[in-house]
Amino acid sequence: MLQEIVSELHPIRYKDLPLLGIPKEQALKTINLIIPKKPPSAFLWNTLEFLEPTDKQAPRSVVYVSLGSVANVDEKVSTEMAWGLANSNQPFLWVVRPGSVQGFEWFEFLPEGLVSQLKMRGLIVKWAPQKEVLAHSAVGGFWSHCGWNSTLESMFEGVPMLCQPFEFDQKVNCRYLSYVWKIGVEIVVERGEIEDAIRRVLVGKKGEEMKQRAMEIQEKVKVAVCHGGSSHNSLEAFVDYILSL
Numbered sequence: 454m455l456q457e458i459v460s461e462l463h464p465i466r467y468k469d470l471p472l473l474g475i476p477k478e479q480a481l482k483t484i485n486l487i488i489p490k491k492p493p494s495a496f497l498w499n500t501l502e503f504l505e506p507t508d509k510q511a512p513r514s515v516v517y518v519s520l521g522s523v524a525n526v527d528e529k530v531s532t533e534m535a536w537g538l539a540n541s542n543q544p545f546l547w548v549v550r551p552g553s554v555q556g557f558e559w560f561e562f563l564p565e566g567l568v569s570q571l572k573m574r575g576l577i578v579k580w581a582p583q584k585e586v587l588a589h590s591a592v593g594g595f596w597s598h599c600g601w602n603s604t605l606e607s608m609f610e611g612v613p614m615l616c617q618p619f620e621f622d623q624k625v626n627c628r629y630l631s632y633v634w635k636i637g638v639e640i641v642v643e644r645g646e647i648e649d650a651i652r653r654v655l656v657g658k659k660g661e662e663m664k665q666r667a668m669e670i671q672e673k674v675k676v677a678v679c680h681g682g683s684s685h686n687s688l689e690a691f692v693d694y695i696l697s698l
Contacts (some may be wrong), residue, residue, distance in 0.1 A: 537647025
């Protein structure tokens with residue numbers, strides 16, 4: 454049932470519908486997380502600190518992992534993510550927001566041996582300047598929750614995506630990225646599946662084809678936001694409407 458296409462909403466499946474199966478109380482709790490309870494951690498970090506380690510990496514070889522500012526995941530999911538990253542043998546930059554793993558402050562739940570493997574291959578941080586990271590030549594894939602802002606930022610830089618949606622419009626965005634535009638793959642949270650998905654995006658012929666499609670969409674996005682482009686014109690029309698009230 455969940456895999457079936459919704460009538461008149463092709464290619465959206467029932468499983469892609471926003472808030473499917475989420476109780477109202479949980480949805481409200483998630484929305485409340487958007488309201489900051491303390492100063493953003495962005496002020497604590499030098500943005501260049503996250504870009505400099507990738508300077509020695511090959512072009513388009515690094516997978517950037519960030520699941521947004523709201524999503525909370527459990528220990529099991531985070532552990533599978535960690536093993537998938539370690540086993541892929543690809544360099545990575547993984548943003549683990551403090552408190553984003555249920556019941557833990559950061560990533561102290563990971564086995565010491567796994568942490569050692571991760572440190573040999575990549576970098577785990579609490580925050581990263583996302584636009585600058587996606588624009589870096591070493592970044593070849595963005596593992597994301599598929600929030601619309603993150604999706605647009607990735608498309609603007611021509612970076613293919615690994616999609617791990619949670620709620621709201623994220624599942625619909627994931628469906629379009631992976632099924633319609635074909636510039637992303639949907640993540641199955643199991644270490645072997647994750648390892649395979651990372652390699653599909655960053656290595657081999659399929660990855661090159663996905664990168665080419667992402668670059669074609671990048672050009673269309675840039676045209677849309679330029680003077681006279683569709684997005685530029687829509688914004689101007691919206692401003693004119695507001696001013697006319």
